[in-house]
Amino acid sequence: MKHILVLHTGGTIAMSENESGGLTPGAANPLMAFNQLFKGKYELEVEELFNLPSPHMTPREMLQLKNRIMTAEAAGIDGVVITHGTDTLEETAYFLDLTLPAQIPVVITGAMRSSDEIGSDGLYNLSSALKTAASPGARGKGVLVVMNDEVHSARFVTKTHTTNVSTFRTPTFGPLGIIEKNGAKFFQELTNQSRCDIDHVIDHIYLLKAYAGMDGTLFDALNQPATNGLIIEGTGAGNLPPQTLPAIQKLLDRNIPIILVSRCFNGVAEPVYAYKGGGQELAKMGLIFCQGLNGQKARIKLLVALANGKSGAALATYMRDAIS
Numbered sequence: 202m203k204h205i206l207v208l209h210t211g212g213t214i215a216m217s218e219n220e221s222g223g224l225t226p227g228a229a230n231p232l233m234a235f236n237q238l239f240k241g242k243y244e245l246e247v248e249e250l251f252n253l254p255s256p257h258m259t260p261r262e263m264l265q266l267k268n269r270i271m272t273a274e275a276a277g278i279d280g281v282v283i284t285h286g287t288d289t290l291e292e293t294a295y296f297l298d299l300t301l302p303a304q305i306p307v308v309i310t311g312a313m314r315s316s317d318e319i320g321s322d323g324l325y326n327l328s329s330a331l332k333t334a335a336s337p338g339a340r341g342k343g344v345l346v347v348m349n350d351e352v353h354s355a356r357f358v359t360k361t362h363t364t365n366v367s368t369f370r371t372p373t374f375g376p377l378g379i380i381e382k383n384g385a386k387f388f389q390e391l392t393n394q395s396r397c398d399i400d401h402v403i404d405h406i407y408l409l410k411a412y413a414g415m416d417g418t419l420f421d422a423l424n425q426p427a428t429n430g431l432i433i434e435g436t437g438a439g440n441l442p443p444q445t446l447p448a449i450q451k452l453l454d455r456n457i458p459i460i461l462v463s464r465c466f467n468g469v470a471e472p473v474y475a476y477k478g479g480g481q482e483l484a485k486m487g488l489i490f491c492q493g494l495n496g497q498k499a500r501i502k503l504l505v506a507l508a509n510g511k512s513g514a515a516l517a518t519y520m521r522d523a524i525s
C-alpha cells in the first residue's frame with residue numbers, strides 16, 4: 202500500500218458557509234472527517250500545515266511546504282498530496298515545481314465549492330489527487346495539479362474561471378492526463394526542466410500589465426532602491442506602448458531585471474515587431490523574453506532565480522528557457 206503524505210494548507214476546500222452565507226475557514230478542516238474513507242487504499246499521514254485562504258499565501262509558506270516535502274521524501278514517503286486555495290494554487294504549484302528535486306509524485310488540488318455546498322468538489326478532487334499520487338506514471342513528472350478529472354503540469358496550468366469547477370486549464374499545450382476510475386492516465390509529457398534549489402525567498406519583485414495608452418507612471422513608481430525585479434505582461438507577441446520606454450530604461454540602467462511575457466492567454470512572447478516599443482526594440486534594450494509562462498508564474502520563476510543567486514547572462518538564459 203502506498204504511503205502518502207497529505208498536507209492541508211486551506212482554501213475553499215477547507216471552508217464552510219457562515220450564518221450570513223459567506224465562506225470562511227473554520228477551526229477544524231472538514232476534510233479531516235473523511236480520512237477513514239481512504240483506509241485500506243493508502244497509508245495516509247495527514248497534516249494541517251496552514252489554514253489560509255490562498256490570497257494569504259506568500260513565498261515564505263511555499264518555501265515551508267518545499268522543506269516539508271523534502272524531509273518527507275528523505276524519510277521514504279511514496280507521494281505527497283497538497284490541498285490549497287485555488288486563487289494562487291498555480292503559483293505555489295510552480296514554485297514547488299521549480300525548486301523540488303523530488304522524484305516522488307507531488308500533487309496539488311483544491312475545490313471551487315465549499316465543503317457544505319451542494320455539489321461540493323473538494324472530497325472528489327482529494328480522492329483524484331490521491332489516485333494520482335499513488336500512480337507509478339506520476340513519478341518524475343514534476344508537480345501536478347489535479348482538479349475536475351484532469352491532470353495538469355504545474356508549469357503552464359492556470360485558473361481560468363471564477364466559479365466553474367473546470368477552472369484549471371493549460372492554455373496552448375493542454376493537460377498531461379485524465380483521472381480514470383482506478384487511477385491517473387497520462388497521454389503526453391513535458392520536456393524536462395532543471396530544478397533550482399533555494400533556501401530563502403526574495404521580496405520586491407513586481408508584476409505590471411500593459412494597456413493601450415500606458416505611460417511611465419507605474420514604472421517610475423517602481424524606481425526605488427528596494428526593487429529587485431519586474432515582470433511586464435506586454436501586449437500581443439510582446440510589445441509595449443512607446444510612452445513607457447523612458448521610464449523602463451531608467452530601471453534597466455539600475456540593473457533591475459525586467460522580464461517580458463504576453464498578456465495573451467495563449468501563445469508565447471517573442472521579439473517580432475520592429476516599430477517603436479515593438480518586441481525587437483525591447484529585446485535590444487535588455488528586456489528578457491520569457492516564453493510560455495503567464496505573468497504570475499514568470500514572477501515566481503524570477504524570484505527563484507534571484508534567490509538562487511543567478512544574475513547577468515545566466516539569469517537571462519534561465520528566464521528565457523521556459524519550455525526546455
Ligand SMILES: NC(=O)C[C@H](N)C(=O)O
Pocket residue numbers: 211212213214253254255256285286287288289311312313314
Ligand atoms: N476556490 C478557492 O479555493 C478560492 C479561495 N478564494 C482561495 O483561493 O482560498
